[in-house]
Amino acid sequence: MADILTKRADDYAKWYNDLVLKADLAEHSDVRGCMVIKPHGYAVWEKMQAALDGMFKATGHVNAYFPLFIPKSYLAKEASHVEGFAKECAVVTHYRLKSDPVHGVVVDPEAKLEEELIIRPTSETIIWNTYRGWVKSYRDLPLLINQWANVVRWEMRTRLFLRTAEFLWQEGHTAHATKAEAVEETERMLEVYAKFAEEYMAIPVIRGMKTASERFAGAEETYCIEAMMQDGKALQAGTSHFLGQNFAKAFDVVFTNKENKQEHVWATSWGVSTRLVGALIMTHSDDNGLVLPPKLAPVQVAVVPIAKNAEQMTAIKAYVAPVLEALRAKGITVKFDDDDQKKPGWKFAEYEFKGYPVRIAIGPRDMENGTVEVARRDTMEKQVMQMADLADKVEHLLEAIQSNLYEKALAMREGYTRAVDSYDEFKVAIEDGGFILAHWDGTGETEEKVKQETKATIRCIPLVGEVVAGRCMVTGAPSARRVIFARAY
């Protein structure tokens, strides 16, 4: 199947699109900008959801559900928020269709809404309007609530998983009695995202803060994790916002504090989306197809019997039964593929292309020798393994694949990150891609100039790493520390 795939070196964007389509992850729908997430792609998202949901609950959060619709006037209550989202809002204006003798089914003009409803592009406004009724005193705080939902942002240029008009995500919305607690929560959730990216997705990320121009509309501070794709472009993989009291003020959410005084509540919000599936694909996959880290692979081990007849099939089934059981007892997901309508070679090709981390093949010769053939997807290496302790060996192999993918991505990023000191150097370097560490004078003007002239944006001001002062590569003005520039998805 890999021969149907464009090579990364030939056209990275086409490789990505081909892969998403041909590995049955997703496809464009007839509805402009919306995608259909196919079962294999959705299964990856389900694994992500399960891991994230567990991490949210372990940090004290609970789930809830708020309406899809936001009255137009709510969106308008927080000035910078509406400015950020107004240009990409899907608007519901009517609530009924009717039959028309000439035009068939038409919108019923009698059924016009008094106030238009916006399909949520994010839920701060509807949620903070609700929180007003939930918070009276400091005893009601904090509210630590998450929602799994679909949202709509009317994008003109879309790309499967990376940018679509409708996407799936989670959005956490928390309310706190103090600024310090809200900042702590913002940072805690950034760390949850970073851990998820690194430990589950096997994607190293830079923890940082956005510049003012890249902040979420309505936030005081936006924290982010930034990842590097194989083509050297940056991808924002998650954001956590400290919202100050902006939404509490817009929606009049006040509480009585311990000193018996009325005060506005402090807020955070944080989210990751199906965009992460795109990041996962672009970080690990290769010219042979999809590569999935074991912790997020819908099926971790595919077992393919090579039997010439029903008798051999029965013998192989008995031979591997204890191994399948031992693997499942370890919580490893296994598919034993005895479909006799498909040849083993066809199965090998499919499992390779669809990114199954480990493939085990067993033929009559293996049974004689007390062995199996084990192939790992990340390096494409095959080895013959003895049956003794096979489940343990496979478990270790899955762990090795998980860390190998991370190490490989980390090495790639480190090799593709460098510091430059002059704007001339920068202009050359940015054409080669990757992350560029450079000094910046902290002004929006300089940031905009670099963006206009080079298409590079400041991905983040890193939260970790050495802090050394210098001079802005563009203006020569003082700079407290280097920031990360890159072209981005």
Added chain:
Amino acid sequence: MADILTKRADDYAKWYNDLVLKADLAEHSDVRGCMVIKPHGYAVWEKMQAALDGMFKATGHVNAYFPLFIPKSYLAKEASHVEGFAKECAVVTHYRLKSDPVHGVVVDPEAKLEEELIIRPTSETIIWNTYRGWVKSYRDLPLLINQWANVVRWEMRTRLFLRTAEFLWQEGHTAHATKAEAVEETERMLEVYAKFAEEYMAIPVIRGMKTASERFAGAEETYCIEAMMQDGKALQAGTSHFLGQNFAKAFDVVFTNKENKQEHVWATSWGVSTRLVGALIMTHSDDNGLVLPPKLAPVQVAVVPIAKNAEQMTAIKAYVAPVLEALRAKGITVKFDDDDQKKPGWKFAEYEFKGYPVRIAIGPRDMENGTVEVARRDTMEKQVMQMADLADKVEHLLEAIQSNLYEKALAMREGYTRAVDSYDEFKVAIEDGGFILAHWDGTGETEEKVKQETKATIRCIPLVGEVVAGRCMVTGAPSARRVIFARAY
């Protein structure tokens, strides 16, 4: 807290609404007809989702995701489908807002969609339009796909969980090579729903078929499960539809069969929604608040220490630690509530009102005696239990509560179901509520007459039970078997 609850006998509808609000399950949002599902209510829905999702996967289904938006012309392709849904469609007509110096933020008239988009009221049309590209040959069949999603049906009269403009649900959409396979799937999924209702929700249900007038818009046959609420009204708890080739024909989905001939694909669809949370509440809860079956309770056991000081609290913690561990090892969810800001009595009241199945209290006297006090929510009984094998005893108690709730609901339904033979008898009986078994001549006219005159509908033609012929209670025409009449939610 129970004193704030209207009694069921006084006003059942108000009791229900009070309970949903005061047990923190859900509330009305400012958006007409839409609800906010609060954390406690959402946690129940999550338990339902997990159980159902497991049952769907065990029967070979996978999840996917299709767009929220349906082009108006798609909805119109299947004639009876659009007729069924046209009157309750939320319609998106524009995709941008803009600032207006006079009116603030307004819909941008320049950003009008060429074709209006409908927010999915159900996804048959968008899914069958997609399936066209997925099915070429019998080898591509069956497609066994489920989606967890939100849908919108613009309802004029809404009720929390039972009928809301937006609701959450799952919708299965399957495609098959033969009619027999599709019918088998329809019946299989009805049985999955029935098992879920009986084994998890502890709600006995009647498996049956809808009459033509109550069928899903576009279905050849609608199967359903019907439950009886404590006020004797019926609630449709799940439906499974055999769609024939209607959608395959409307969307031109054909495949090459084993005889190498082109044929239209056969379809089913099936769904349950957050309405089930309403059914759960109305079946088991009482004048003291919520009653939840252990299998769907977010927390099954609440453990409340009764300590006068920090020293006692430490001692109680050590005393119960092994029990908590043993309960958790059994997969039982336990909350040990050592919040010292709240008094034990307050905690007891809250756990009782919010439907925690088992509550364990431990004070200094218990520690001396090697006992604890165990209260079960369903019967409100308390007993003192020895610490020895406590986890086993609590496990059995949870099982006993689960089956007691089912038996109680079954006894209630059986006592409230009776056969009548004349329409005069029927008119009297229906005023008392419950299920009425009566003969019907099979015509829409008679069905409509009964509905107009008594507000009772035919809930279903039962699939099980004795089949004895008779004469229609209204017209005297021959009837093959009794059907179930009731007033319904």
